[in-house]
Every structure is written in C-alpha cells, then in structure tokens.
Amino acid sequence: MPALDLAPLRVLLGDDGVLDSRAARFTYEADALVIEKHTPDAIVLPRSTDEVAAIVRWARAHRLPITPRGAGTGLAGGATAEHGGIVLSVNRMDRILRVDADRMLAWVQPGVVNLELSKQLAPLNLYYAPDPASQQVSTVGGNVATNAGGPHCLKYGVTFNHVLGIVVVLADGMVVTLGGEAPDSPDFDLASAVVGSEGTLGIVTEICVRLLPKPQAVKTMLFDFETIEQSCRAVSATIAAGIVPAAMEIMDRHTVRLVEAWLGIGLPLDAGAVLLIEVDGPAISLGPQVERITALAKQEGARSVRVARDEAERAAIWKGRKSAFGAYGRAASGFYIMDGVVPRTRLAEALAGVGRLCAERGLESGNVFHAGDGNLHPHVLFNADDPKQQAAALDASHEILRMCIRMGGSISGEHGVGIEKRPMMRELFAPNDLAVMERLRAAFDPQRTLNPGKILPGDGEGVHAPAQMGGMRPVAVAEGPWI
Amino acid sequence: MSLATGLRERAVSPEPYRLGQLEPRLAIKPTSPEEASEVLHAAAQEKLAIVLWGGGTRLSRTMPSRGYDVAIDLSGLDRILEFDPEDLTVTAQCGVTLETLRATLGARGQELPLESPQAKRATLGGTLAWNGSGPRRRRFGAPVDRLLGARFALSDGTLARAGGKVVKNVAGHPVHRLLCGSRGGLAAILEASLKLLPSAETRVALIYGLKDWEVAEVARWMTLPRLEPSFLTVLGSAAAAALSEKARVDAPFTVVVGIEEDQKFALEQEKHVIAALGSPAARLEGETVIALTQTLCDAEHQDAAHLTLTSPHLTPAALGPFLGRREASRLVFHAPAGRLHWFPSDEVATALVLALHEAGFRVIEKAGPVGFQAPVAPEAAIAPLRDRIRTSLDPAGVMSAAQV
Secondary structure, eight states, X not given: OOOOOOHHHHHHXXXXXXXXXXHHHHHTSOSSOTTSXXXXXXXXXXXXXXXXXXXXXXXXXTTOOEEEESSSOOSSSTTSOTTOSEEEEOTTOOOEEEEETTTTEEEEOTTSBHHHHHHHHGGGTEEOOOOOTTTTXXXXXXXXXXXXXXXXXXXXXXXXXXXXXXXXXXXXXXXXXXXXXXXXXXXXXXXXXXXXXXXXXXXEEEEEEXXXXXXXXXXXXXXXXXXXXXXXXXXXHXXXXXXXXXEEEEEEHHHHHHHHHHHOOOOOTTOSEEEEEEEEEOHHHHHHHHHHHHHHHHHTTOOEEEEOOSHHHHHHHHHHHHTHHHHHHHHOSEEEEOBOBOOGGGHHHHHHHHHHHHHTTTOEEEEEXXXXXXXXXXXXXXXXXOHHHHHHXXXXXXXXXXXXHHTTOBSBSSSOOTTTXXXXXXXXXXXXXXXXXXXHHHHHOTTOOBSTTSSSOOTTSSSSSOOOOOEEOOOOOSSSSOO | OXXXXXXXXXXXXXXXXXXXXXXXXXXXXXXXXXXXXXXXXXXXXXXXXXXXXXXOTTGGGSEEBTBOSEEXXXXXXXXXXXXXXXXXXXXXXXXXXXXXXXXXXXXXXXXXXXXXXXXXXXXXXXXXXXXXXXXTHHHHOOHHHHEEEXXXXXXXXXXXXXXXXXXXXXXXXXXXXHHTTOTXXXXXXXXXXXXOEEOOSEEEEEEEEEOHHHHXXXXXXXXXXXXXXXXEEEEEHHHHTTSOGGGOOSSSEEEEEEEEEOHHHHHHHHHHHHHHHOSOSEEEETHHHHHHHHHHHHTTOOSSOEXXXXXXXXXXXXXXXXXXXXXXXXXXXXXXXXXXXXXXXXXXXXXXXXXXXHTTOEEEEEESSOOOOOOOOGGGGGHHHHHHXXXXXXXXXXXXXXXX
C-alpha cells in the first residue's frame, strides 16, 4: 500500500492530532484483547463533530476503513483496526458540554471518562448510572459502542437505558441527531440501533445521557456458603422474593483462595463461594431489605453474613471482588475470560458445566461473575508457553459458550462481539437472523467503511477460522481492569 | 393456485378491519408465527399493501401510510410461552393482551410495566410496535427499555429473531429494538421476551385540584422530580371527568401523584409530596391505584383530533403558557415522562404546534382530522436513513405503517 498523504488531516487536526509513527501505530494495534493485533495506518484525534465528519469524508474518498476507539479497554477486539486504515480516537473529545440538573440530563463528548462524569455531577447530587468495571478509564463513547453494563445494571439497566440522544456521523460524513433530550421519538428509534453497534453504524460524537439522583444510602453484604449451588439459590430466592438489589456478585472457591492469598482481607478460605449483595436507595428501606435478604440467604445455607458498617468496609468488600482479575494473573501465565450469559435459574448448572468442561481437559478454572443477571465470567487458566494447554483452553472456552447457548443464554452479556466472538455468532443465531442484521448494517454503511468486519461473520472475515477467544497475559493489578 | 387465491382461502371478514372509509380487500388471522410469515410473504409477492393488526386500539385512530389491501390480524397469536418468576422474564406471543399479561404476572407478584389505553384489548405486539407508554414511563421506561429480544417476520418471508431471552445480552445488532415505534412499517413482531419487575408492595395516589396559575408555578414542583414518583399526571377538567368518583376533584386541573414503593418508603415519600404540594383533596391506595393508572392511560384516547407531544420537561410548570387555552380542559400531561396529549381544534393547530415547539414540545403522533404545518425538526435530516432502513427490511415496500 502506498504511503498515505496525511497532510490534509494535519491541516485539519494539527500535527498532534495525526499520529503515524511506528511507535504510535504499535500503541494502537490492539485494545484489551491483546492476542488480536492489527496495526493501523494512522491514528487521528479529532476534537469536534465537524472534524470527525471531515475525517470520515476523507477516509471514504481514500477508501480507508475507520475504527473508532475510546479508551481501548474493550475485551473483544472491537477497537482493533483489523483491516488497517484509520483509528479514530475520541480521547480529545472529552468535554462535558452541558448539564441540565433540573431536567436531569447532560450532553457529553464521547471521550469523557465514565467515572469522571459521575464525579463532576456529584456536587449536584446526580450521577450517571451505568458503571462498567472499567469505569475509571473507559469512556462514555466506548460504553455506548458496546452498550456496556456493570455490576449495578441489575437494578438500573445498561447504557442503552440511559442514552436519550446521540449525534452521529454516518458513513457518508453526514451528521445527524438521533433522539434528543425528550424521551421519545416519532417513528422507530434509530438511536437504539446505534447503541451497542460497536462503531459499525456510525461514529457517535455527542451523547445526551439521562442522570439519576444519587441513592440516599447503600448497604453492602457479604455471605459465605459451603457450596456454589447454595449461593446461586440465594440469588434466585432473592429475586423471586421481589427484591432487586443494586448488585449481586459471586466468587467461587478457587477465586476466593486466590484473592485471599494475595490481599489477605479476611475472606473465608473454606467457603465454596462468597456472595456480595449491595442494596441502595432510601435509607429507611435498606434495613428491612438487609434483614429479608439475610434471612433468605440463611435459608439457602449461608454460614455467615458481614454487613459493611461504613464506606471503608464497603470498599474493602468490593476490593476483594475487584481484585479477582489481578489474582488470576498471579496464578497462571495465561487465561481466557468469557462473557457468557445464562438464565439466572440455571447458574448453578452452568457453573458445574464450566468446572466439568475444564477438568475434562486437565485445566483449572475460576468463576467470578454478575450473578444477579446471569452473566458468567469463567476464567480458564493455562500455561501460556504450552501450546497444547492453550489449545485445550480454547476448546474449553468454546464449549462453555456453546453450553450457554444451549441453556437459552448468550455469548456476550457486556463485552461485545468484536472480533473475538464473531465466529460464535453463527452458533447463537440462525442464518436468517444474521442476514437481517447484515441488511440493517448495509442500510447505514453500504460500503462497510465503519469498523468493517466486526460483530457479523461475513465472507472472508474468518467465518471458517477457529474462534479466537479472549486470551490474556495479564499483569498483576490490584484494582482497575476488573470484570 | 395463485397466491392471491391462497390468501383468499384463509380470509376472514374484512369488515371489522375498516380504518375510516378504508376497508381492506382481504383480512387474515394467522394462528402460528409460521403462518403469519407465510401470509405476509404471499401478500408481499402480490404487492398488496399490508396493515398489521393487534387489538386495534391505536390503529383505529390512524391511516395506513402505503395503502390498505390486506389486514393481517395477529391477535390470534396469544400464548404466554415462558414465564419463570425467578428469572423475572417472560416470553409471549404478540397477540396476548396487556390485561392477560397483567393477571398472569400479578398472580406471581410481578408485573410488566407496559401501558396502553384499553389494556383489555391492547396487545403486546401493538404496544411494542407503537413503543407506546403512559404515566409511568419515566420511572419504568418505554417498551423498548424492557424488550430483551423478539422473533419477527419480514415481508419477504424471512422469519428471524434478534436479542435473546436473558436479561443481559449484547450479541448482534438489536433489530428488535428498532421495531419498537415502527408501527408495523418494518416487520411483524411475532414473539417477544421482556424484563419484568416485582410488583410494588405499596401503591398510593395523591390527588390535587389546582388552578392554572398553581399548575404554572415553577417553585411548587421543584423537589418532585428527584423524589421520582411513579407518575405525576395533569388532567384538564374535561379529561378528569373520566376519573372514578373517589378520585374526582372540582377544579380546573387535576394533578395525580403516584407512589409505588415498599411500605416504609411509600409513607416517607407521601410526606415529602405533601410537604411540597400540601394535603391532597383525595387519596387512593392499593388496587384502586392500578385502576386509576389505567384510567390515566385511557384518558389519552378521547373522541377528538389528538396530538401527542414529547418533551424533556419533568414538571407540570412547563404547561404554564398553554393553560389558558380553551382546549386545555382536555389535556393529559404525564409530566416526568414529558408526554403531552392535546386535543386541538383544526383552526388553531398550526399556531399551537409552533408555540409548543418553542416551549420544547415536539409532535410525535397525530390522530384524527387535525392539520398543521410542522416546524422543521432534526427528524427531516434522517428521513433518507429511515428510507434506506425501510427498503432494506421491506424491499417490496408493502408494509403500510400506521401514519401518525
């Protein structure tokens, strides 16, 4: 490919808005799915919608694909420039444009960091509810692209439920506003198609988000059980009793031991599983809720309950949960993380399946997951220097996701499909289903210039290649990139 | 045998499917998703304009956008397919009525907070296709917010699904969400999976009678949005006549505040509302609040030309400039949802729509004989994109959406 003449883009964006050095291209060759690397031809960093539109028109004229990118924390390869071309980073589009506290909404640029938005809103006693695990670094734009969830989406819903409107640059460079500050639109809701489309339908340049009043109070509980089945039954019993906590997270025996060996925070080493439940809302309601949940958990076999007495103890409880990812990194040189979903009522069965599928292949596994919404994150551990173990781990990962599909679930609850799960789409959906999605995609982007190849297993996009599940060589970190 | 003949063999009387002066040439009532898909395809091959029917509660007030040859009545697909209370999800066919769902789910202490006028007739599919909502929209979301996945049929005979049945799922393009609000113009929704809620432990409604200047007073409502009442609806005196005797007050405007919480918090919320608005003229609780909520939905359907408008306003004060108008006696405004139902006379419609536009209200539906010149809205810019999507899902151009 002849060298690109990036001069027009430098005029538009300034020298620091266009990167094409070898080092810069190397930096942007992958998102958090680091086994899938593709070097872009250049990286552009616009500051405004108009600049994004100009870049899109330029790239279209040069027949170059564009891959939008937020903070690059995605675990599915969605922000990796698989076909080269331009990576469009929204990192310089990081302004909160307007906050309307009376109407409880805000307009933001896509590069605003999720947690930073809530921090800025705190003096108004408002917050932005979606809280993906990566919220300290991930951007609202990236969250919109993946329709990100988070531990508290059990009660509050996912990103889609909190987006009122978006400004989008379409594949032809046209700028449109989909939705707006009002909650409804005439005709069908185009914004609902763009949220979660991983940058394939348009590039989102402004977002109007719905804000919520900060909960008056929070109570965090930690239960320990002899078996993981008991902890899963406690989850079902809570939901069936008409209680929807803000978060319900389970760590299995293996994970508890790894985390405790690392952090020494007092987790019970003989527990088959620990269940973290958080309720929030009016202070007057939380005491009775804690009592009811505790009674239900004890009925299902909880041996003990620890209720955080203050914010420091709450943070300590959450630290255990948030450190699981790093703890796995200390235990094995490689692991695959999955993002499968099963109906809540089949959690225990699914976890037994995970254990069996790994044990049959001589592999260790651990489970730390969003139990309240059935979103599993099995970790299959392997020696990254042993190709046989790696292949066995890959095979186990496939089988685990197939099991999720057979149970009526999904291959992704919150990470997105990206490159990683693309081949599995043929197992989750029938050809007709995928064909309709293709038709929708073509209506937005007939030339497939926006993040081509992502989500749908099209021709020449590895349809027949073996699935490439998320493989990591993690570094040990206490907090931050947890799932 | 021609396809048209095949269709005729399945036809039922077209008379109940009249829309104004329009009567379809054929009406068909399939009994399975496969039959619905087959009928749709057959009609499309004949280039017959198709109007999809549910309970007909909203459709009867509109005109089809692309003509009207065939009515396909989906109300026969009326089974609840899966309901597991421990999963807080339900999967049902599109023809099941909201009332049936309410009764089935309510028996297990759960609810699907979809709202529509005439819940006895309104179907799940129709409510989704309209993305219709009512007084509780801000608190519990629109139908699209609760939709997990759907099975649907396109006019070319494609039977497909998108989304899934689990509460969290980001795999694939969410075509199912796009069908919400399409009013039958893209595809026929045949089955849907939705997220449920536990039924509220306590329901209370506080009812106030106010004068126009009291409704318009900004300070009065300041604290209400952050209390997150389940509804806060303003009715003009004529609209309020539909309320039950216990809920009726003698005032130009009736304001109804709904609280749905656990018992202790409901009591606390009630105190906050009273602190802001004073003692109510009437108070309802329990099952009567459910009936009242349905009445507030039903009040949207009056025997007159009708505009539905959306806005970002969360409080009744936004209505201030419009409360002196003669037609204000018929208005229904679900304040936290920003949704206004107005029943204008034809001669004032254009001026009214312009004034409402200036005040942040956008027309999203019209029904009946009301004409107005719409202000230019951002919607105009996305018309080509909408057309491309319509063409991609309905290449024959036969899906005749309800025109609003």
